[in-house]
Amino acid sequence: MKRMTAFCALCFLLVAGGNTFADIARPSPSPQPGKVIFHTSMTVIPDKNARDARLQISQDSLNELKAALANTSADSSLRQRIANSPTRTVIAGLCLFLSLSIGGIWLMRSGQPRGQKTVALLLLGVGVVGAAAIITQANAGPPPSYQWRNLSQNLNANKPTYASVDIEILPEGYGMKLVVPVKSQ
Amino acid sequence: MQRSLDINLQTWRLGQRARSRNGVRLFAVSVIACACLSAALATWLPLQLSIVTVFLFAGPHNWFEFRYFLMRLPVRFGRSRNFFIAAFAGIGLLTTGYLALPLLYNFTSWSGGAWFMVLASWNTLLLLWLGLLVWLRGRNKRRSDWSWAIPTALALSSLNWLAPEFFSLAIVYLHPLVALWFLDRHLRRTRPEWLRAYHQCLVLVAVLLAGIVLKLTQTPALPDDNGLFWRITQHSGAQLLPGVSSHLLVSVHLFLEMLHYGVWIVALPLIVPATLRAKQKRKRIWEVKAVGIASHPRGFPKLVGAALLLGAFVVVALWFGFSIDYSTTRDIYFTVAIAHVLAEAPFLLKML
Numbered sequence: 001m002k003r004m005t006a007f008c009a010l011c012f013l014l015v016a017g018g019n020t021f022a023d024i025a026r027p028s029p030s031p032q033p034g035k036v037i038f039h040t041s042m043t044v045i046p047d048k049n050a051r052d053a054r055l056q057i058s059q060d061s062l063n064e065l066k067a068a069l070a071n072t073s074a075d076s077s078l079r080q081r082i083a084n085s086p087t088r089t090v091i092a093g094l095c096l097f098l099s100l101s102i103g104g105i106w107l108m109r110s111g112q113p114r115g116q117k118t119v120a121l122l123l124l125g126v127g128v129v130g131a132a133a134i135i136t137q138a139n140a141g142p143p144p145s146y147q148w149r150n151l152s153q154n155l156n157a158n159k160p161t162y163a164s165v166d167i168e169i170l171p172e173g174y175g176m177k178l179v180v181p182v183k184s185q
Numbered sequence: 186m187q188r189s190l191d192i193n194l195q196t197w198r199l200g201q202r203a204r205s206r207n208g209v210r211l212f213a214v215s216v217i218a219c220a221c222l223s224a225a226l227a228t229w230l231p232l233q234l235s236i237v238t239v240f241l242f243a244g245p246h247n248w249f250e251f252r253y254f255l256m257r258l259p260v261r262f263g264r265s266r267n268f269f270i271a272a273f274a275g276i277g278l279l280t281t282g283y284l285a286l287p288l289l290y291n292f293t294s295w296s297g298g299a300w301f302m303v304l305a306s307w308n309t310l311l312l313l314w315l316g317l318l319v320w321l322r323g324r325n326k327r328r329s330d331w332s333w334a335i336p337t338a339l340a341l342s343s344l345n346w347l348a349p350e351f352f353s354l355a356i357v358y359l360h361p362l363v364a365l366w367f368l369d370r371h372l373r374r375t376r377p378e379w380l381r382a383y384h385q386c387l388v389l390v391a392v393l394l395a396g397i398v399l400k401l402t403q404t405p406a407l408p409d410d411n412g413l414f415w416r417i418t419q420h421s422g423a424q425l426l427p428g429v430s431s432h433l434l435v436s437v438h439l440f441l442e443m444l445h446y447g448v449w450i451v452a453l454p455l456i457v458p459a460t461l462r463a464k465q466k467r468k469r470i471w472e473v474k475a476v477g478i479a480s481h482p483r484g485f486p487k488l489v490g491a492a493l494l495l496g497a498f499v500v501v502a503l504w505f506g507f508s509i510d511y512s513t514t515r516d517i518y519f520t521v522a523i524a525h526v527l528a529e530a531p532f533l534l535k536m537l
Contacts, residue, residue, distance in 0.1 A: 033388035041427045041430075043405040058409060058410065085301070087302065088305065088346050095309070095343035095346060098336075099336045099343060100340075103336030103340075105338075110332075119333075125339040150403075161403070162404060170385070178333035
């Protein structure tokens with residue numbers, strides 16, 4: 001009976017172990033995503049005479065980087081700065097409200113049907129173009145990868161490549177990595 | 186007798202046409218040469234030429250601009266009294282406010298957000314002042330209503346509050362273009378037959394600008410390892426637009442600045458008077474009587490003469506300052522120069 005109990009226990013352990021992958025080592029925690037703290041530009045310059053790779057940072061950029069590191073919670077992107085500044089948003093909204101109100105009153109009192117039609121058409125046109133731009137994301141501009149598209153050709157031709165770069169702080173690892181967007185053509 | 190008079194009149198008309206054609210040619214060739222040379226030099230040596238052009242032309246162009254404004258100033262304001270009061274009060278207050286900004290920066294420890302608020306407030310005051318000026322100017326016009334200026338100024342203020350630093354950068358790039366507008370209005374009044382050629386030259390300027398952008402988009406950033414070069418790249422917006430090559434920014438700004446200097450120093454005071462008809466009396470640049478408010482019987486010749494002399498003294502002092510300490514003088518100049526940027530608005534509006 002004892003043997004039977006031990007055998008059942010062993011079988012249970014094996015089945016449970018197999019199902020729960022208990023024989024596999026504990027996976028390392030998934031790497032935390034990096035946090036972009038600073039957006040700047042970078043120039044990759046191939047140099048035949050250089051003995052080692054060098055990362056050159058201007059004093060100004062270094063100061064900005066230090067300031068960004070000191071206050072990593074404050075993202076410098078325009079959208080976030082606007083979102084983080086309710087006072088400015090309120091004043092901007094107030095100005096827009098006054099603009100539309102006064103503009104509407106002026107339009108009604110102007111008494112020039114031709115002018116009213118022109119302004120109405122202009123507003124309608126701006127609205128349609130704006131809505132179309134937002135829907136199609138036409139105001140997004142070219143992606144940052146566009147500036148990196150000629151990197152390999154430039155390296156082969158011994159030419160510099162100038163493009164924007166996000167400086168990202170990773171919680172783990174050592175050294176520096178340059179991740180370059182590459183699109184298959 | 187009648188026939189001989191007709192022949193003389195025809196000969197006179199032909200002579201006039203030939204002179205006018207020659208004037209247009211001289212003007213167009215000068216503008217094209219200036220624009221092409223400016224574009225080539227601005228692309229080739231942006232930092233070095235920025236230093237040289239500011240050294241040589243910053244002060245003189247302000248003197249010529251001052252003289253031009255004096256020439257356009259009426260002896261009596263008449264119906265434009267409110268317009269000129271608002272204009273001069275705005276120039277005084279906004280310039281004082283702008284000059285106070287660096288002092289505040291040195292003596293206070295405000296956060297970056299607070300500085301954005303200060304900058305946005307100054308920009309808003311500027312826009313509201315411009316809106317007021319346009320509205321007041323519109324009131325002097327019988328057939329048109331320029332009340333749209335107020336809602337437009339408020340809408341622009343709204344955009345300014347979202348990104349005040351970009352609004353300030355826009356002023357840096359748009360201000361040189363105002364000179365081209367001045368020239369357009371001046372030609373419309375004095376040489377309407379030149380306008381077509383001038384507009385064709387403006388198309389060339391746009392093409393040159395597009396060429397500079399295309400050529401320099403992929404160029405590496407300019408070296409800004411010393412204080413002066415750093416100031417020049419910052420002035421052109423290298424910090425605000427890190428994705429754009431600072432070479433491109435400095436070159437475009439320098440090209441526009443050179444055109445600006447060209448209009449104020451060459452086109453308006455030299456080219457236009459050089460093609461005056463034979464019977465029109467040419468007046469020298471330094472002649473005080475060339476200024477309307479000095480030559481008028483009820484004018485102020487002594488005051489105008491003293492102001493122009495003081496202006497010439499400031500130009501020499503500026504050259505001296507640049508020779509002694511270029512960076513500091515450049516900083517002071519570009520801070521004080523906001524006054525001439527502001528002064529252009531009312532005088533341009535008076536010409537519309």
